[in-house]
Amino acid sequence: MISLSSSFVRHTCTTAVASSLAALSLLAMSNAAHAADPKTLYIGMNGGNMEKTYTQFVFGPFEQKNNVKVVVVPGGSSDILAKAQAAKDKPQMHLMFLDDGVMYRAIGMGLCEKQKPNPNLAGILPVAHIKGDMATGVTISMTGLAYNTKVYADKGWAPPTSWLDMADPKLKGKVVFQSLSSSTFGLHAFLAFNKLKGGTDSNVEPGFTAWPKTVGPNVVEYIASSAKISEMAQTGEAALFPYTPTQVTILKSKGIPVEYVHPKEGGVVLMVAQCVIANNSEPQLAQELAAYLLSPEAQGKALENGSFNPTNTKVQVTGAAAAEQKRLNDYVKNSRNVDWDEVNKNRAVWNTRWNRTIER
Structure with a gap:
């Protein structure tokens, strides 16, 4: 019979415990790192200049504040509407930007949920409140x-x-x-x-x-x-x-x-309006993104970097952006709304x- 010394047993037990603790520590670190991974919000909007402007200049502050990555699903309004309709039962997007006329159709199809009250709603133009804030205008031209x-x-x-x-x-x-x-x-x-x-x-x-x-x-x-x-x-x-x-x-x-x-x-x-897509997988974050996109900060960046005229009347810019804002607002005054x-x-x-x- 082989006899194990008490010191050997203590050493073996200590090594096993240490290994277990190390494994638990690594698991905890892995879980923490995984928990810190940013969530992803998908937003349907026009590609080209709009996608570039919002991706490079507008989304950043919201992403950093909320540990979120905003990913654009590019396409024209009709394309985005079709995608949202096809995935109505299990939405793949969280928000969508549509031309105002198409947005009215989206609301009628039950694809949008009402935007929750937030301070930025008070700052947007009356015409930017669509169907009781089922959608809201983010840029007006x-x-x-x-x-x-x-x-x-x-x-x-x-x-x-x-x-x-x-x-x-x-x-x-x-x-x-x-x-x-x-x-x-x-x-x-x-x-x-x-x-x-x-x-x-x-x-x-x-x-x-x-x-x-x-x-x-x-x-x-x-x-x-x-x-x-x-x-x-x-x-x-x-x-x-x-x-x-x-x-x-x-x-x-x-x-x-x-x-x-x-x-x-x-x-x-012509307004480009946004709506939070009904039954999306991140309803609270989607609502927060929609509120941010109505803010003077977000709309000011869109104006300065992409010439997207704001619907928020509190946007203040200087220089060329201010001149562009005045020019577009003068045109808006002499433009009619479609029924x-x-x-x-x-x-x-x-x-x-x-x-x-x-x-x-």
Whole structure:
């Protein structure tokens, strides 16, 4: 029989205990590190300039304060809406940015939850409170007209001044128009034209009747989104097209010869609104992010770095950003709001008619 000394037994027990303690310590450290891993919030929004601005300049303070990573799911408003609708029972996103007209549809589909009271709600424009704060506007602009300065200079044409310039015979084959069924810019421009022909947001018969003999012959191409505008403006194919001041600023920064014109009849208000997606996996954090994105701090950064005009009236900036804010707010004063409830009630019928009679 082998006899173990008491010292050997004590040594062995001590070593085992030490190993166990070390293992527990490593496990605790691992759990602590895991607990410190940031949560991820997914937000659907336009790619390009908006994604870049918010990712590089806006989300940072919120991420640091809350140990959160905000990840953009890029896409146009219709794409983001489709993604949210497809995942309605188990949302993959926490917030989404949509053009205001599309946001009204999202609310009607039950995709949004009411934004909880927070101090920043008191600072935003009245028009930015959508359906009792089921959604809120984060940036406000307008659709007007953009024209190719090189084409106009080469032709010796005076700059456009009116929505009716889209129908000027000299522009035959030189107007680019975003499809009514897929673009807010196109819908806005059509509604503006329709209004000048005697129509309303509930009666588009005047616009549809007049289009084939006025604007229609001038359209070189109906495009599904504004992504193709940059190329067509560079080649000179696009001389006139509906656009926003912010989008024009982006094109100009790339050296493309364009300018924004605010039609004398007024522009059409375009807000990008946010909503917290109903039944998302991080409801409290999502609400806090939505509140932050309405703050003067967040909207000031978006204005300074991306020319996104704030809806919070308490935003204070200086220099070029302040000049841009004043310019855009002056345009907003001379722009009209669309009756989205009325438009969305009829839009599917309009889209079908547009595709069959205008873009055929």
